[in-house]
Amino acid sequence: MPDPTHDLLKRIAAALERLAPPAPAAPDFSRGRLFHYEPATGEFTAAPDYGLALDLLVGIDQQKQRFVQNLRRFAGALPANHALLWGSRGAGKSSLVKAAFMALSLHEAPGLRMVEIDRDAIDALPGLFARLRDRPERFVVLCDDLSFEEGASAAKSLKSALEGGVAGPPANVIFVATSNRRHLMPRGHDESKGLLATAEEAEETISASDRFGLWIGFPPMDQPSYLAAVHAYAERFDLQSAGIELKSLQWAQSRGGRSGRVAFQFIRDLAGEQGRALPV
Known part of the structure:
Protein backbone atom coordinates (compact mmCIF):
# COMPACT_ATOMS: atom_id res chain seq x y z
CA MET A 1 0.00 0.00 0.00
CA PRO A 2 1.40 3.43 -0.92
CA ASP A 3 2.91 5.41 1.92
CA PRO A 4 1.14 8.82 2.02
CA THR A 5 4.01 10.32 3.99
CA HIS A 6 6.48 9.30 1.28
CA ASP A 7 4.30 10.84 -1.43
CA LEU A 8 3.96 14.04 0.59
CA LEU A 9 7.73 14.30 1.04
CA LYS A 10 8.25 13.79 -2.69
CA ARG A 11 5.81 16.60 -3.49
CA ILE A 12 7.50 18.89 -0.97
CA ALA A 13 10.92 18.11 -2.45
CA ALA A 14 9.65 18.80 -5.97
CA ALA A 15 8.14 22.11 -4.85
CA LEU A 16 11.40 23.16 -3.20
CA GLU A 17 13.33 22.33 -6.38
CA ARG A 18 10.98 24.57 -8.36
CA LEU A 19 11.37 27.41 -5.86
CA ALA A 20 15.13 27.21 -5.48
CA PRO A 21 17.00 28.25 -8.63
CA PRO A 22 19.80 25.94 -9.72
CA ALA A 23 23.31 26.93 -8.78
CA PRO A 24 24.88 29.00 -11.56
CA ALA A 25 27.40 27.22 -13.73
CA ALA A 26 31.06 27.99 -13.20
CA PRO A 27 31.92 30.99 -15.39
CA ASP A 28 34.22 30.53 -18.37
CA PHE A 29 36.51 33.54 -18.40
CA SER A 30 38.47 32.23 -21.37
CA ARG A 31 35.67 33.53 -23.64
CA TYR A 50 37.34 48.01 -25.85
CA GLY A 51 38.71 49.67 -28.96
CA LEU A 52 39.89 53.12 -27.85
CA ALA A 53 43.67 53.19 -27.33
CA LEU A 54 45.08 54.55 -24.09
CA ASP A 55 47.34 57.04 -25.87
CA LEU A 56 44.31 58.72 -27.46
CA LEU A 57 43.12 59.96 -24.07
CA VAL A 58 44.74 63.39 -23.95
CA GLY A 59 44.48 66.16 -21.40
CA ILE A 60 44.31 63.72 -18.47
CA ASP A 61 47.98 62.73 -18.23
CA GLN A 62 48.18 62.97 -14.43
CA GLN A 63 45.00 60.95 -13.95
CA LYS A 64 46.22 58.39 -16.47
CA GLN A 65 49.57 57.99 -14.73
CA ARG A 66 48.02 57.49 -11.29
CA PHE A 67 45.41 55.01 -12.44
CA VAL A 68 47.74 52.93 -14.62
CA GLN A 69 50.31 52.78 -11.83
CA ASN A 70 47.73 51.43 -9.38
CA ALA A 77 49.82 40.90 -7.38
CA LEU A 78 51.23 43.88 -5.47
CA PRO A 79 49.24 45.98 -2.97
CA ALA A 80 46.81 48.31 -4.75
CA ASN A 81 43.78 50.40 -3.83
CA HIS A 82 40.17 50.35 -4.91
CA ALA A 83 39.72 53.44 -7.07
CA LEU A 84 37.06 56.14 -7.39
CA LEU A 85 37.26 58.30 -10.51
CA TRP A 86 35.03 61.32 -10.10
CA GLY A 87 34.38 64.58 -11.88
CA SER A 88 32.90 66.18 -14.96
CA ARG A 89 30.63 64.35 -17.37
CA GLY A 90 32.42 63.04 -20.43
CA ALA A 91 35.87 63.72 -18.99
CA GLY A 92 37.13 60.24 -19.86
CA LYS A 93 36.69 58.41 -16.55
CA SER A 94 35.26 55.13 -17.83
CA SER A 95 37.30 55.39 -21.04
CA VAL A 115 33.62 42.45 -14.89
CA GLU A 116 31.12 45.31 -15.15
CA ILE A 117 28.20 45.51 -12.75
CA ASP A 118 25.30 47.95 -13.09
CA ARG A 119 24.96 50.61 -10.42
CA ASP A 120 21.46 49.42 -9.50
CA ARG A 135 39.41 32.06 -9.29
CA PRO A 136 42.93 31.98 -10.78
CA GLU A 137 42.32 35.20 -12.76
CA ARG A 138 42.64 38.71 -11.40
CA PHE A 139 39.54 40.90 -11.76
CA VAL A 140 38.82 44.58 -12.19
CA VAL A 141 35.18 45.01 -11.16
CA LEU A 142 33.81 48.23 -12.69
CA CYS A 143 30.68 50.16 -11.79
CA ASP A 144 30.13 53.12 -14.07
CA ASP A 145 28.28 56.27 -12.96
CA LEU A 146 27.87 55.09 -9.37
CA GLY A 165 33.84 40.48 6.44
CA VAL A 166 35.74 37.92 8.51
CA ALA A 167 37.52 36.49 5.46
CA GLY A 168 38.69 39.91 4.30
CA PRO A 169 38.39 41.22 0.74
CA PRO A 170 39.48 38.89 -2.08
CA ALA A 171 43.09 39.51 -3.04
CA ASN A 172 42.37 38.91 -6.72
CA VAL A 173 39.67 41.60 -7.04
CA ILE A 174 39.95 45.38 -7.28
CA PHE A 175 36.86 47.59 -7.44
CA VAL A 176 36.76 50.70 -9.63
CA ALA A 177 33.86 53.14 -9.72
CA THR A 178 33.24 56.25 -11.77
CA SER A 179 30.94 59.01 -10.58
CA ASN A 180 30.05 62.62 -11.25
CA ARG A 181 30.16 63.22 -7.51
CA ARG A 182 33.11 62.85 -5.17
CA HIS A 183 31.19 61.43 -2.21
CA LEU A 184 28.66 59.47 -4.30
CA MET A 185 25.91 61.52 -2.69
CA PRO A 186 22.41 61.61 -4.19
CA ARG A 187 21.35 64.89 -5.73
CA GLY A 188 18.65 65.42 -3.14
CA HIS A 189 17.25 63.93 0.01
CA ASP A 190 13.75 62.72 0.67
CA GLU A 191 12.42 65.30 3.10
CA SER A 192 9.63 62.94 4.16
CA LYS A 193 12.25 60.77 5.89
CA GLY A 194 13.19 63.52 8.29
CA LEU A 195 16.50 65.18 9.02
CA LEU A 196 17.84 62.33 11.14
CA ALA A 197 17.19 59.70 8.49
CA THR A 198 18.77 61.73 5.70
CA ALA A 199 21.76 62.60 7.90
CA GLU A 200 22.29 58.91 8.65
CA GLU A 201 22.09 58.05 4.95
CA ALA A 202 24.57 60.82 4.13
CA GLU A 203 26.98 59.47 6.74
CA GLU A 204 26.60 55.94 5.34
CA THR A 205 27.29 57.16 1.81
CA ILE A 206 30.36 59.22 2.74
CA SER A 207 31.62 56.29 4.79
CA ALA A 208 31.33 54.08 1.69
CA SER A 209 33.33 56.52 -0.44
CA ASP A 210 36.06 56.47 2.21
CA ARG A 211 36.65 52.79 1.38
CA PHE A 212 38.31 53.85 -1.86
CA GLY A 213 42.02 54.28 -1.24
CA LEU A 214 42.58 56.06 -4.55
CA TRP A 215 40.52 59.10 -5.52
CA GLU A 235 45.29 62.23 -36.86
CA ARG A 236 44.69 58.68 -35.63
CA PHE A 237 41.69 58.17 -37.91
CA ASP A 238 43.23 60.09 -40.84
CA LEU A 239 40.50 62.72 -41.00
CA GLN A 240 41.19 66.10 -42.56
CA SER A 241 38.96 69.16 -42.54
CA ALA A 242 39.60 72.82 -43.21
CA GLY A 243 38.93 74.89 -40.12
CA ILE A 244 38.69 71.82 -37.89
CA GLU A 245 39.41 73.82 -34.74
CA LEU A 246 36.64 76.35 -35.36
CA LYS A 247 34.20 73.60 -36.29
CA SER A 248 35.05 71.58 -33.19
CA LEU A 249 34.64 74.63 -30.94
CA GLN A 250 31.25 75.37 -32.50
CA TRP A 251 30.33 71.74 -31.92
CA ALA A 252 31.34 72.01 -28.25
CA GLN A 253 29.31 75.20 -27.86
CA SER A 254 26.25 73.46 -29.27
CA ARG A 255 26.79 70.59 -26.82
CA GLY A 256 27.07 72.89 -23.81
CA GLY A 257 30.72 72.32 -22.96
CA ARG A 258 34.08 70.78 -23.76
CA SER A 259 35.05 67.21 -22.88
CA GLY A 260 36.80 64.21 -24.32
CA ARG A 261 33.42 62.69 -25.08
CA VAL A 262 32.31 65.79 -26.98
CA ALA A 263 35.58 65.77 -28.94
CA PHE A 264 35.01 62.17 -29.98
CA GLN A 265 31.39 62.89 -30.90
CA PHE A 266 32.63 65.69 -33.16
CA ILE A 267 35.10 63.29 -34.78
CA ARG A 268 32.36 60.70 -35.24
CA ASP A 269 30.21 63.31 -36.99
CA LEU A 270 33.15 64.38 -39.15
CA ALA A 271 33.88 60.77 -40.13
CA GLY A 272 30.25 60.23 -41.07
CA GLU A 273 30.25 63.41 -43.13
CA GLN A 274 33.28 62.15 -45.03
CA GLY A 275 31.90 58.64 -45.46
CA ARG A 276 34.61 57.10 -43.29
CA ALA A 277 34.17 54.20 -40.88
CA LEU A 278 35.66 54.33 -37.39
CA PRO A 279 37.10 51.26 -35.66
CA VAL A 280 35.52 52.25 -32.33
Missing part, protein backbone atom coordinates in the same frame (compact mmCIF):
# COMPACT_ATOMS: atom_id res chain seq x y z
CA GLY A 32 36.89 37.10 -23.49
CA ARG A 33 38.48 39.85 -21.44
CA LEU A 34 35.46 41.99 -20.60
CA PHE A 35 32.27 40.64 -19.05
CA HIS A 36 28.96 41.97 -17.80
CA TYR A 37 27.55 40.41 -14.64
CA GLU A 38 23.80 39.82 -14.35
CA PRO A 39 22.90 39.11 -10.70
CA ALA A 40 19.41 37.80 -11.49
CA THR A 41 20.83 34.85 -13.43
CA GLY A 42 24.37 34.75 -12.06
CA GLU A 43 25.68 34.83 -15.62
CA PHE A 44 28.80 36.53 -16.95
CA THR A 45 28.21 37.72 -20.52
CA ALA A 46 31.33 38.27 -22.62
CA ALA A 47 31.66 41.70 -24.27
CA PRO A 48 33.87 42.82 -27.17
CA ASP A 49 37.30 44.25 -26.44
CA LEU A 71 46.30 48.97 -11.91
CA ARG A 72 49.76 47.72 -12.88
CA ARG A 73 50.51 47.00 -9.22
CA PHE A 74 47.28 45.06 -8.89
CA ALA A 75 47.96 43.08 -12.08
CA GLY A 76 51.37 42.17 -10.66
CA LEU A 96 40.48 55.58 -18.97
CA VAL A 97 39.49 52.53 -16.91
CA LYS A 98 38.70 50.40 -19.96
CA ALA A 99 41.60 51.60 -22.10
CA ALA A 100 44.12 51.06 -19.29
CA PHE A 101 42.67 47.63 -18.61
CA MET A 102 42.95 46.66 -22.28
CA ALA A 103 46.54 47.90 -22.52
CA LEU A 104 47.65 45.83 -19.53
CA SER A 105 45.62 42.71 -20.32
CA LEU A 106 46.91 42.64 -23.91
CA HIS A 107 50.58 43.34 -23.26
CA GLU A 108 51.43 42.68 -19.61
CA ALA A 109 48.80 40.68 -17.73
CA PRO A 110 46.95 38.11 -19.88
CA GLY A 111 45.15 36.76 -16.81
CA LEU A 112 43.49 40.11 -16.11
CA ARG A 113 39.71 40.28 -16.60
CA MET A 114 37.11 43.03 -16.25
CA ALA A 121 22.92 45.96 -8.77
CA ILE A 122 25.44 47.07 -6.13
CA ASP A 123 23.53 45.06 -3.53
CA ALA A 124 24.84 41.96 -5.35
CA LEU A 125 28.48 43.04 -5.03
CA PRO A 126 29.35 40.90 -1.96
CA GLY A 127 28.01 37.81 -3.73
CA LEU A 128 29.96 38.66 -6.88
CA PHE A 129 33.18 39.05 -4.90
CA ALA A 130 32.54 35.68 -3.26
CA ARG A 131 32.21 34.01 -6.66
CA LEU A 132 35.45 35.56 -7.91
CA ARG A 133 37.51 34.98 -4.76
CA ASP A 134 38.93 31.53 -5.57
CA SER A 147 25.76 57.06 -6.90
CA PHE A 148 23.49 56.08 -4.07
CA GLU A 149 20.13 57.48 -5.07
CA GLU A 150 18.14 54.93 -3.10
CA GLY A 151 19.58 55.56 0.34
CA ALA A 152 21.98 53.62 2.50
CA SER A 153 21.30 50.01 1.43
CA ALA A 154 23.62 50.04 -1.58
CA ALA A 155 26.28 51.92 0.40
CA LYS A 156 26.21 49.20 3.05
CA SER A 157 26.58 46.50 0.39
CA LEU A 158 29.56 48.33 -1.09
CA LYS A 159 31.22 48.63 2.31
CA SER A 160 30.57 44.96 3.02
CA ALA A 161 32.15 43.90 -0.27
CA LEU A 162 35.22 46.12 0.06
CA GLU A 163 35.82 45.10 3.68
CA GLY A 164 35.17 41.42 3.01
CA ILE A 216 41.21 60.62 -8.93
CA GLY A 217 39.48 63.87 -9.88
CA PHE A 218 38.64 64.99 -13.42
CA PRO A 219 38.13 68.76 -13.74
CA PRO A 220 36.31 70.32 -16.70
CA MET A 221 38.39 70.21 -19.89
CA ASP A 222 39.99 73.49 -20.95
CA GLN A 223 40.09 74.64 -24.56
CA PRO A 224 43.71 73.66 -25.36
CA SER A 225 43.12 70.13 -24.05
CA TYR A 226 39.88 69.87 -26.00
CA LEU A 227 41.56 70.93 -29.25
CA ALA A 228 44.45 68.54 -28.54
CA ALA A 229 41.92 65.72 -28.22
CA VAL A 230 40.26 66.69 -31.51
CA HIS A 231 43.62 66.76 -33.32
CA ALA A 232 44.70 63.44 -31.77
CA TYR A 233 41.52 61.72 -32.94
CA ALA A 234 41.68 63.32 -36.38
Whole structure:
Protein backbone atom coordinates (compact mmCIF):
# COMPACT_ATOMS: atom_id res chain seq x y z
CA MET A 1 0.00 0.00 0.00
CA PRO A 2 1.40 3.43 -0.92
CA ASP A 3 2.91 5.41 1.92
CA PRO A 4 1.14 8.82 2.02
CA THR A 5 4.01 10.32 3.99
CA HIS A 6 6.48 9.30 1.28
CA ASP A 7 4.30 10.84 -1.43
CA LEU A 8 3.96 14.04 0.59
CA LEU A 9 7.73 14.30 1.04
CA LYS A 10 8.25 13.79 -2.69
CA ARG A 11 5.81 16.60 -3.49
CA ILE A 12 7.50 18.89 -0.97
CA ALA A 13 10.92 18.11 -2.45
CA ALA A 14 9.65 18.80 -5.97
CA ALA A 15 8.14 22.11 -4.85
CA LEU A 16 11.40 23.16 -3.20
CA GLU A 17 13.33 22.33 -6.38
CA ARG A 18 10.98 24.57 -8.36
CA LEU A 19 11.37 27.41 -5.86
CA ALA A 20 15.13 27.21 -5.48
CA PRO A 21 17.00 28.25 -8.63
CA PRO A 22 19.80 25.94 -9.72
CA ALA A 23 23.31 26.93 -8.78
CA PRO A 24 24.88 29.00 -11.56
CA ALA A 25 27.40 27.22 -13.73
CA ALA A 26 31.06 27.99 -13.20
CA PRO A 27 31.92 30.99 -15.39
CA ASP A 28 34.22 30.53 -18.37
CA PHE A 29 36.51 33.54 -18.40
CA SER A 30 38.47 32.23 -21.37
CA ARG A 31 35.67 33.53 -23.64
CA GLY A 32 36.89 37.10 -23.49
CA ARG A 33 38.48 39.85 -21.44
CA LEU A 34 35.46 41.99 -20.60
CA PHE A 35 32.27 40.64 -19.05
CA HIS A 36 28.96 41.97 -17.80
CA TYR A 37 27.55 40.41 -14.64
CA GLU A 38 23.80 39.82 -14.35
CA PRO A 39 22.90 39.11 -10.70
CA ALA A 40 19.41 37.80 -11.49
CA THR A 41 20.83 34.85 -13.43
CA GLY A 42 24.37 34.75 -12.06
CA GLU A 43 25.68 34.83 -15.62
CA PHE A 44 28.80 36.53 -16.95
CA THR A 45 28.21 37.72 -20.52
CA ALA A 46 31.33 38.27 -22.62
CA ALA A 47 31.66 41.70 -24.27
CA PRO A 48 33.87 42.82 -27.17
CA ASP A 49 37.30 44.25 -26.44
CA TYR A 50 37.34 48.01 -25.85
CA GLY A 51 38.71 49.67 -28.96
CA LEU A 52 39.89 53.12 -27.85
CA ALA A 53 43.67 53.19 -27.33
CA LEU A 54 45.08 54.55 -24.09
CA ASP A 55 47.34 57.04 -25.87
CA LEU A 56 44.31 58.72 -27.46
CA LEU A 57 43.12 59.96 -24.07
CA VAL A 58 44.74 63.39 -23.95
CA GLY A 59 44.48 66.16 -21.40
CA ILE A 60 44.31 63.72 -18.47
CA ASP A 61 47.98 62.73 -18.23
CA GLN A 62 48.18 62.97 -14.43
CA GLN A 63 45.00 60.95 -13.95
CA LYS A 64 46.22 58.39 -16.47
CA GLN A 65 49.57 57.99 -14.73
CA ARG A 66 48.02 57.49 -11.29
CA PHE A 67 45.41 55.01 -12.44
CA VAL A 68 47.74 52.93 -14.62
CA GLN A 69 50.31 52.78 -11.83
CA ASN A 70 47.73 51.43 -9.38
CA LEU A 71 46.30 48.97 -11.91
CA ARG A 72 49.76 47.72 -12.88
CA ARG A 73 50.51 47.00 -9.22
CA PHE A 74 47.28 45.06 -8.89
CA ALA A 75 47.96 43.08 -12.08
CA GLY A 76 51.37 42.17 -10.66
CA ALA A 77 49.82 40.90 -7.38
CA LEU A 78 51.23 43.88 -5.47
CA PRO A 79 49.24 45.98 -2.97
CA ALA A 80 46.81 48.31 -4.75
CA ASN A 81 43.78 50.40 -3.83
CA HIS A 82 40.17 50.35 -4.91
CA ALA A 83 39.72 53.44 -7.07
CA LEU A 84 37.06 56.14 -7.39
CA LEU A 85 37.26 58.30 -10.51
CA TRP A 86 35.03 61.32 -10.10
CA GLY A 87 34.38 64.58 -11.88
CA SER A 88 32.90 66.18 -14.96
CA ARG A 89 30.63 64.35 -17.37
CA GLY A 90 32.42 63.04 -20.43
CA ALA A 91 35.87 63.72 -18.99
CA GLY A 92 37.13 60.24 -19.86
CA LYS A 93 36.69 58.41 -16.55
CA SER A 94 35.26 55.13 -17.83
CA SER A 95 37.30 55.39 -21.04
CA LEU A 96 40.48 55.58 -18.97
CA VAL A 97 39.49 52.53 -16.91
CA LYS A 98 38.70 50.40 -19.96
CA ALA A 99 41.60 51.60 -22.10
CA ALA A 100 44.12 51.06 -19.29
CA PHE A 101 42.67 47.63 -18.61
CA MET A 102 42.95 46.66 -22.28
CA ALA A 103 46.54 47.90 -22.52
CA LEU A 104 47.65 45.83 -19.53
CA SER A 105 45.62 42.71 -20.32
CA LEU A 106 46.91 42.64 -23.91
CA HIS A 107 50.58 43.34 -23.26
CA GLU A 108 51.43 42.68 -19.61
CA ALA A 109 48.80 40.68 -17.73
CA PRO A 110 46.95 38.11 -19.88
CA GLY A 111 45.15 36.76 -16.81
CA LEU A 112 43.49 40.11 -16.11
CA ARG A 113 39.71 40.28 -16.60
CA MET A 114 37.11 43.03 -16.25
CA VAL A 115 33.62 42.45 -14.89
CA GLU A 116 31.12 45.31 -15.15
CA ILE A 117 28.20 45.51 -12.75
CA ASP A 118 25.30 47.95 -13.09
CA ARG A 119 24.96 50.61 -10.42
CA ASP A 120 21.46 49.42 -9.50
CA ALA A 121 22.92 45.96 -8.77
CA ILE A 122 25.44 47.07 -6.13
CA ASP A 123 23.53 45.06 -3.53
CA ALA A 124 24.84 41.96 -5.35
CA LEU A 125 28.48 43.04 -5.03
CA PRO A 126 29.35 40.90 -1.96
CA GLY A 127 28.01 37.81 -3.73
CA LEU A 128 29.96 38.66 -6.88
CA PHE A 129 33.18 39.05 -4.90
CA ALA A 130 32.54 35.68 -3.26
CA ARG A 131 32.21 34.01 -6.66
CA LEU A 132 35.45 35.56 -7.91
CA ARG A 133 37.51 34.98 -4.76
CA ASP A 134 38.93 31.53 -5.57
CA ARG A 135 39.41 32.06 -9.29
CA PRO A 136 42.93 31.98 -10.78
CA GLU A 137 42.32 35.20 -12.76
CA ARG A 138 42.64 38.71 -11.40
CA PHE A 139 39.54 40.90 -11.76
CA VAL A 140 38.82 44.58 -12.19
CA VAL A 141 35.18 45.01 -11.16
CA LEU A 142 33.81 48.23 -12.69
CA CYS A 143 30.68 50.16 -11.79
CA ASP A 144 30.13 53.12 -14.07
CA ASP A 145 28.28 56.27 -12.96
CA LEU A 146 27.87 55.09 -9.37
CA SER A 147 25.76 57.06 -6.90
CA PHE A 148 23.49 56.08 -4.07
CA GLU A 149 20.13 57.48 -5.07
CA GLU A 150 18.14 54.93 -3.10
CA GLY A 151 19.58 55.56 0.34
CA ALA A 152 21.98 53.62 2.50
CA SER A 153 21.30 50.01 1.43
CA ALA A 154 23.62 50.04 -1.58
CA ALA A 155 26.28 51.92 0.40
CA LYS A 156 26.21 49.20 3.05
CA SER A 157 26.58 46.50 0.39
CA LEU A 158 29.56 48.33 -1.09
CA LYS A 159 31.22 48.63 2.31
CA SER A 160 30.57 44.96 3.02
CA ALA A 161 32.15 43.90 -0.27
CA LEU A 162 35.22 46.12 0.06
CA GLU A 163 35.82 45.10 3.68
CA GLY A 164 35.17 41.42 3.01
CA GLY A 165 33.84 40.48 6.44
CA VAL A 166 35.74 37.92 8.51
CA ALA A 167 37.52 36.49 5.46
CA GLY A 168 38.69 39.91 4.30
CA PRO A 169 38.39 41.22 0.74
CA PRO A 170 39.48 38.89 -2.08
CA ALA A 171 43.09 39.51 -3.04
CA ASN A 172 42.37 38.91 -6.72
CA VAL A 173 39.67 41.60 -7.04
CA ILE A 174 39.95 45.38 -7.28
CA PHE A 175 36.86 47.59 -7.44
CA VAL A 176 36.76 50.70 -9.63
CA ALA A 177 33.86 53.14 -9.72
CA THR A 178 33.24 56.25 -11.77
CA SER A 179 30.94 59.01 -10.58
CA ASN A 180 30.05 62.62 -11.25
CA ARG A 181 30.16 63.22 -7.51
CA ARG A 182 33.11 62.85 -5.17
CA HIS A 183 31.19 61.43 -2.21
CA LEU A 184 28.66 59.47 -4.30
CA MET A 185 25.91 61.52 -2.69
CA PRO A 186 22.41 61.61 -4.19
CA ARG A 187 21.35 64.89 -5.73
CA GLY A 188 18.65 65.42 -3.14
CA HIS A 189 17.25 63.93 0.01
CA ASP A 190 13.75 62.72 0.67
CA GLU A 191 12.42 65.30 3.10
CA SER A 192 9.63 62.94 4.16
CA LYS A 193 12.25 60.77 5.89
CA GLY A 194 13.19 63.52 8.29
CA LEU A 195 16.50 65.18 9.02
CA LEU A 196 17.84 62.33 11.14
CA ALA A 197 17.19 59.70 8.49
CA THR A 198 18.77 61.73 5.70
CA ALA A 199 21.76 62.60 7.90
CA GLU A 200 22.29 58.91 8.65
CA GLU A 201 22.09 58.05 4.95
CA ALA A 202 24.57 60.82 4.13
CA GLU A 203 26.98 59.47 6.74
CA GLU A 204 26.60 55.94 5.34
CA THR A 205 27.29 57.16 1.81
CA ILE A 206 30.36 59.22 2.74
CA SER A 207 31.62 56.29 4.79
CA ALA A 208 31.33 54.08 1.69
CA SER A 209 33.33 56.52 -0.44
CA ASP A 210 36.06 56.47 2.21
CA ARG A 211 36.65 52.79 1.38
CA PHE A 212 38.31 53.85 -1.86
CA GLY A 213 42.02 54.28 -1.24
CA LEU A 214 42.58 56.06 -4.55
CA TRP A 215 40.52 59.10 -5.52
CA ILE A 216 41.21 60.62 -8.93
CA GLY A 217 39.48 63.87 -9.88
CA PHE A 218 38.64 64.99 -13.42
CA PRO A 219 38.13 68.76 -13.74
CA PRO A 220 36.31 70.32 -16.70
CA MET A 221 38.39 70.21 -19.89
CA ASP A 222 39.99 73.49 -20.95
CA GLN A 223 40.09 74.64 -24.56
CA PRO A 224 43.71 73.66 -25.36
CA SER A 225 43.12 70.13 -24.05
CA TYR A 226 39.88 69.87 -26.00
CA LEU A 227 41.56 70.93 -29.25
CA ALA A 228 44.45 68.54 -28.54
CA ALA A 229 41.92 65.72 -28.22
CA VAL A 230 40.26 66.69 -31.51
CA HIS A 231 43.62 66.76 -33.32
CA ALA A 232 44.70 63.44 -31.77
CA TYR A 233 41.52 61.72 -32.94
CA ALA A 234 41.68 63.32 -36.38
CA GLU A 235 45.29 62.23 -36.86
CA ARG A 236 44.69 58.68 -35.63
CA PHE A 237 41.69 58.17 -37.91
CA ASP A 238 43.23 60.09 -40.84
CA LEU A 239 40.50 62.72 -41.00
CA GLN A 240 41.19 66.10 -42.56
CA SER A 241 38.96 69.16 -42.54
CA ALA A 242 39.60 72.82 -43.21
CA GLY A 243 38.93 74.89 -40.12
CA ILE A 244 38.69 71.82 -37.89
CA GLU A 245 39.41 73.82 -34.74
CA LEU A 246 36.64 76.35 -35.36
CA LYS A 247 34.20 73.60 -36.29
CA SER A 248 35.05 71.58 -33.19
CA LEU A 249 34.64 74.63 -30.94
CA GLN A 250 31.25 75.37 -32.50
CA TRP A 251 30.33 71.74 -31.92
CA ALA A 252 31.34 72.01 -28.25
CA GLN A 253 29.31 75.20 -27.86
CA SER A 254 26.25 73.46 -29.27
CA ARG A 255 26.79 70.59 -26.82
CA GLY A 256 27.07 72.89 -23.81
CA GLY A 257 30.72 72.32 -22.96
CA ARG A 258 34.08 70.78 -23.76
CA SER A 259 35.05 67.21 -22.88
CA GLY A 260 36.80 64.21 -24.32
CA ARG A 261 33.42 62.69 -25.08
CA VAL A 262 32.31 65.79 -26.98
CA ALA A 263 35.58 65.77 -28.94
CA PHE A 264 35.01 62.17 -29.98
CA GLN A 265 31.39 62.89 -30.90
CA PHE A 266 32.63 65.69 -33.16
CA ILE A 267 35.10 63.29 -34.78
CA ARG A 268 32.36 60.70 -35.24
CA ASP A 269 30.21 63.31 -36.99
CA LEU A 270 33.15 64.38 -39.15
CA ALA A 271 33.88 60.77 -40.13
CA GLY A 272 30.25 60.23 -41.07
CA GLU A 273 30.25 63.41 -43.13
CA GLN A 274 33.28 62.15 -45.03
CA GLY A 275 31.90 58.64 -45.46
CA ARG A 276 34.61 57.10 -43.29
CA ALA A 277 34.17 54.20 -40.88
CA LEU A 278 35.66 54.33 -37.39
CA PRO A 279 37.10 51.26 -35.66
CA VAL A 280 35.52 52.25 -32.33
